[in-house]
Amino acid sequence: MANYLMLTDASDDRATGEGDGPLPFEQLQANVGQEWPQISAARQCTKGVDAELREICGPFNEIPETGIVAFGSLARKEWTSGSDVDWAFLVDGQADPEHFRIEDQIAQAFSETKYAPPGSTGTFAAMASSHELIHHVGGLEDSNRNLTRRILMLLESTSLTDRVVHERVIRQILQRYIVCDPAVSSMEERPFRVPRFLLNDMVRFWRTMAVDYATKKWQQREKKWVLRNIKLRMSRKLLFVKGLLMCFDCELSPPADELPEGAEPQLVVQTLANRCFKLSRMTPLDLLSQVLSEHADNQTAVEILTPYDEFLGCLHDKEKREHLKELSFDDAREDDVFNELRTISHRFQEGLERLFFDQDEELFRLTRRYGVF
Amino acid sequence: MRPIGFSTGALAKGDYQEGLRLQLEVGVSAVELSALRENEVEILVAALSDLDLSELQYVSFHAPSKLSEMSEDHLLGCLNEVARREIPIVVHPDIIQNPDTWRSLGRWLLIENMDQRKPVGRTAGELRPFFNLLPEARFCFDIGHARQVDPTMGVAVEMLIEFRDRLAEIHLSEVRSDSRHVAIGETAAAAYRHVASLIPETTPVILESMVAPEQIRHELEVAQSCLSLCQQDRDGHLAVS
Numbered sequence: 023m024a025n026y027l028m029l030t031d032a033s034d035d036r037a038t039g040e041g042d043g044p045l046p047f048e049q050l051q052a053n054v055g056q057e058w059p060q061i062s063a064a065r066q067c068t069k070g071v072d073a074e075l076r077e078i079c080g081p082f083n084e085i086p087e088t089g090i091v092a093f094g095s096l097a098r099k100e101w102t103s104g105s106d107v108d109w110a111f112l113v114d115g116q117a118d119p120e121h122f123r124i125e126d127q128i129a130q131a132f133s134e135t136k137y138a139p140p141g142s143t144g145t146f147a148a149m150a151s152s153h154e155l156i157h158h159v160g161g162l163e164d165s166n167r168n169l170t171r172r173i174l175m176l177l178e179s180t181s182l183t184d185r186v187v188h189e190r191v192i193r194q195i196l197q198r199y200i201v202c203d204p205a206v207s208s209m210e211e212r213p214f215r216v217p218r219f220l221l222n223d224m225v226r227f228w229r230t231m232a233v234d235y236a237t238k239k240w241q242q243r244e245k246k247w248v249l250r251n252i253k254l255r256m257s258r259k260l261l262f263v264k265g266l267l268m269c270f271d272c273e274l275s276p277p278a279d280e281l282p283e284g285a286e287p288q289l290v291v292q293t294l295a296n297r298c299f300k301l302s303r304m305t306p307l308d309l310l311s312q313v314l315s316e317h318a319d320n321q322t323a324v325e326i327l328t329p330y331d332e333f334l335g336c337l338h339d340k341e342k343r344e345h346l347k348e349l350s351f352d353d354a355r356e357d358d359v360f361n362e363l364r365t366i367s368h369r370f371q372e373g374l375e376r377l378f379f380d381q382d383e384e385l386f387r388l389t390r391r392y393g394v395f
Numbered sequence: 396m397r398p399i400g401f402s403t404g405a406l407a408k409g410d411y412q413e414g415l416r417l418q419l420e421v422g423v424s425a426v427e428l429s430a431l432r433e434n435e436v437e438i439l440v441a442a443l444s445d446l447d448l449s450e451l452q453y454v455s456f457h458a459p460s461k462l463s464e465m466s467e468d469h470l471l472g473c474l475n476e477v478a479r480r481e482i483p484i485v486v487h488p489d490i491i492q493n494p495d496t497w498r499s500l501g502r503w504l505l506i507e508n509m510d511q512r513k514p515v516g517r518t519a520g521e522l523r524p525f526f527n528l529l530p531e532a533r534f535c536f537d538i539g540h541a542r543q544v545d546p547t548m549g550v551a552v553e554m555l556i557e558f559r560d561r562l563a564e565i566h567l568s569e570v571r572s573d574s575r576h577v578a579i580g581e582t583a584a585a586a587y588r589h590v591a592s593l594i595p596e597t598t599p600v601i602l603e604s605m606v607a608p609e610q611i612r613h614e615l616e617v618a619q620s621c622l623s624l625c626q627q628d629r630d631g632h633l634a635v636s
Contacts, residue, residue: 087572187511193550194547201547281556288589289593292552
C-alpha cells in the first residue's frame, strides 16, 4: 500500500535535495568527469543536519500561518563543521501575541542542539513578518535587516516546517519585483526580459554585504575579520552570482513554450515570476552548475568549482578555521592559511570572469548591458 | 454557455435534496452532489436513480474528504457505481492510499487541488505524482484553494498550464485563511479574473461558497463575472446562464 505522504514529486523537491534524479551539480560532475569531493561532502552532511532540524521543528508545524525558515550554509547545502544555524520564525497571517512565546520556544529548541547559534545582529533567531518583507522594498522602512532577510529568502532559504508559508512569501516577494513593476515598453516586443527592479536589489544587497564587511571590521576591532573576508570573496560572492543568474535567466532561457499562444501580458509576467520562483528554490551551486552545463565549457566549470571546493575544505578543517578566527589583520599578510585562501578566491574570481565575459555571447551581452550601468 | 451551479453541500451540508431544490429553483445548469462525510455516501449513491437531474447540463459527485470508519475498498465499491453512471467524481488526493485500486474509476475520477492545511495536492508539483499514477484521472481545479496557497496566483497558473488537458471542473468560492469557503469578495474576484483566460469557456463551474438561499442568485452573478464570460445588462446586472 502506498502512503500518500510518499507521493511527493522529485522535480518539486530539487530545492531540498529530496528528489531521486541527479541535481544540476551532480549532473555537472558527471558531464565534466571530475569530482568536487568537499562540495559533495558538504551536501551530504547537509541532508543529515536538515533531517535532524526538521524533526526538532516538528512540534511547530501545526501553528497556523507560520513557518520556520533556515538560511546560510544549511540552505545552500554547504554545511561544514563550523556552520551555525541561521533561522527565522516567519509569520504570514494575523498577528498574535502568542507568537512571541513560540519564538522563545523555537530558540530554546535550537539551543539544545549541538549547533552554533547565529550571530548577535538580530537578523536571525527572531520573528520575521511577511508584511515587512513584501511591502517594505526600498524606501525609509527598508532596513538593512529587512533587505538581508528578503534577499536571502530568495537566494538561500529552506523551510524546516511545512513549506507552504515559506513558498507563499517568496512568491509574494517576487510578485512585488516582477508583476507589480511592469516594463514601460511593449510586452509584445520582448515579453521575457531581465527584471530590473529585482536585479537592482540583488546588486544593492551584494554591495551592502561588501560595505557591511568593512563596517564590522571597524566596529568589532577585526574580530573574526578573516573569515568574513574570505566568505565575502567566496560564499557571499556566490550568492550574488545566483542573484545575477536568476535575473539573466529570464532572457537566457525564456519560459515561452509554457503559455498558450496569444496569452495576455499579465499571464506572461506571471509566468516569468513563476520561473524566478523555481530558480530561487535552487541552491546557488545548483543554479551555477546548470548555467555552466548550458553556457560554458568544462574548463570554466573546473576553474570555478575547484577553488570553491577547496574553500569548503578549509572551512571544514577545524584547525584552520580556529586559526583564521584568531588571525589579526597585521599578521594576515604573512600567514600561509590566509594566503592559500586568498589565492583560492582569486582563482574563483577569474573563473567567474571567464563565465560571464568569455564563454557565451548572450551571457556576455547581458552582463555588459545590465551589470554596470 | 458554461454549465454553472452549486455544490449541494455548500447550500445544505448533508441534505442533498434541499441543496438540489434550492438551486434548481433559480435555474442552474450544473450541480455537484456532495457526500463530504463518509456516512453520506451510501445514502446518496442509492438515491441517484431517483433524482431528477434531467434539466442539468452537468452533474458531478464529491467523495468524502476523510475516511475514519469506511475502508478505501468499500468507498471504491460505492464510487464505482457512480462512475458506472458516467458521473465525474471529485476526490481529495489525501484519501488515495492505494492508487492502483482507484484506476477502476478511469476518466470519471477527478483529483482536486488542496488548501494549505493538507500536506499534499496543493501545487502542481504535489499533484503530479497522483496524475502519474492515475493517468486517466482528470483535474478539478479549486481556484479558492489555489489562491489561499498563493495569493499571487502563480500556483494557479502553474496548475492550469500543466494540467490543462485534464481540466474537467472548476470549484469556485473564496477560501479564507481558516479554510472556510465563503462568498466571493472583490479581491478574490480580481485574482480569479487574472487566470480566467486559462479556463476554457466550456468547463463546468461548481460554486462552493456557503451562502444563504437568498444570496444564491447574486453569488452566481459574481461567479460569472470572475470568469468574464457574460455581459452586463442595462441595469448593470450580470446574466446567469
